Amino acid sequence: MKTLFFETIDSTNTYLKDHYEELEDMTFLSAGYQYRGRGRMGRTWISERGKNLTFSLLLKDTDVIRQYRVLSVLSAFSIIEVLRGYGIEELGLKWPNDVYAKDAKICGILLEGVSAKKMECLIIGIGLNVNEEDFDEGFLQKATSMKLLLNRQIDLSRLKEEVYQRLAENIEKLKRGEDFHEEIAAFDYLKGKHVFCHIDGEEKPVEVLGIDSDYSLKLLCEGEIRNLSSSELTFHI
Numbered sequence: 098m099k100t101l102f103f104e105t106i107d108s109t110n111t112y113l114k115d116h117y118e119e120l121e122d123m124t125f126l127s128a129g130y131q132y133r134g135r136g137r138m139g140r141t142w143i144s145e146r147g148k149n150l151t152f153s154l155l156l157k158d159t160d161v162i163r164q165y166r167v168l169s170v171l172s173a174f175s176i177i178e179v180l181r182g183y184g185i186e187e188l189g190l191k192w193p194n195d196v197y198a199k200d201a202k203i204c205g206i207l208l209e210g211v212s213a214k215k216m217e218c219l220i221i222g223i224g225l226n227v228n229e230e231d232f233d234e235g236f237l238q239k240a241t242s243m244k245l246l247l248n249r250q251i252d253l254s255r256l257k258e259e260v261y262q263r264l265a266e267n268i269e270k271l272k273r274g275e276d277f278h279e280e281i282a283a284f285d286y287l288k289g290k291h292v293f294c295h296i297d298g299e300e301k302p303v304e305v306l307g308i309d310s311d312y313s314l315k316l317l318c319e320g321e322i323r324n325l326s327s328s329e330l331t332f333h334i
């Protein structure tokens with residue numbers, strides 16, 4: 098495992114995408130500040146300098162990256178495990194990979210693959226709100242941070258170490274064929290909720306039945322059971 102740190106960078110995901118060929122599998126890259134941080138669905142990810150965790154993990158092992166559906170939820174689950182260790186309660190995994198605490202978003206994850214003839218690598222980009230206290234009211238979702246929930250300043254470098262370790266351990270377990278479904282399902286934030294979902298080019302009301310054993314999301318839509326696979330993966334050549 099190799100760790101890299103840049104005080105300032107455009108985006109840790111972008112850097113790994115541009116340099117994956119010369120970097121080794123399991124390279125962790127974190128940044129003090131990203132001036133072009135990216136979120137899912139083309140959104141920007143804004144994070145104040147030195148206050149939060151913004152990092153990406155590069156995966157190049159083909160046996161691991163073909164399991165990107167599991168990796169998507171497993172990354173969020175790894176963050177949940179670390180946050181639990183800090184005593185944070187009411188944690189939820191909003192499929193495919195947002196982490197919620199007390200009904201507010203505390204962590205966002207952006208998975209990106211680079212593919213040519215085959216999938217060359219997978220990048221897991223994680224933004225965890227740590228010591229941030231002011232969140233723009235204009236944000237799409239209500240946001241929170243570890244500091245707001247715990248009422249104390251968190252040591253960023255210790256936390257970073259813990260997150261890295263937990264992710265690496267869980268990826269090792271995945272390689273050994275461990276199944277995480279039951280543990281993950283215990284944090285299913287959407288289960289039982291009635292929401293609107295973009296399906297077949299339309300917004301439809303659905304009832305979420307929960308994260309299924311293959312880590313897809315099981316829904317009841319117009320009387321029919323449907324399984325959604327994580328649709329927000331983007332691939333670049």
Ligand code: BTN
Pocket residue numbers: 107108109110111131133134135136137138140142150151152153195204205206207222223224
């Ligand atoms: C989301 O939209 O919820 C996903 C946010 C992902 C943000 C992280 S911060 C580190 C990595 N680099 C980026 O540019 N984005 C991800």
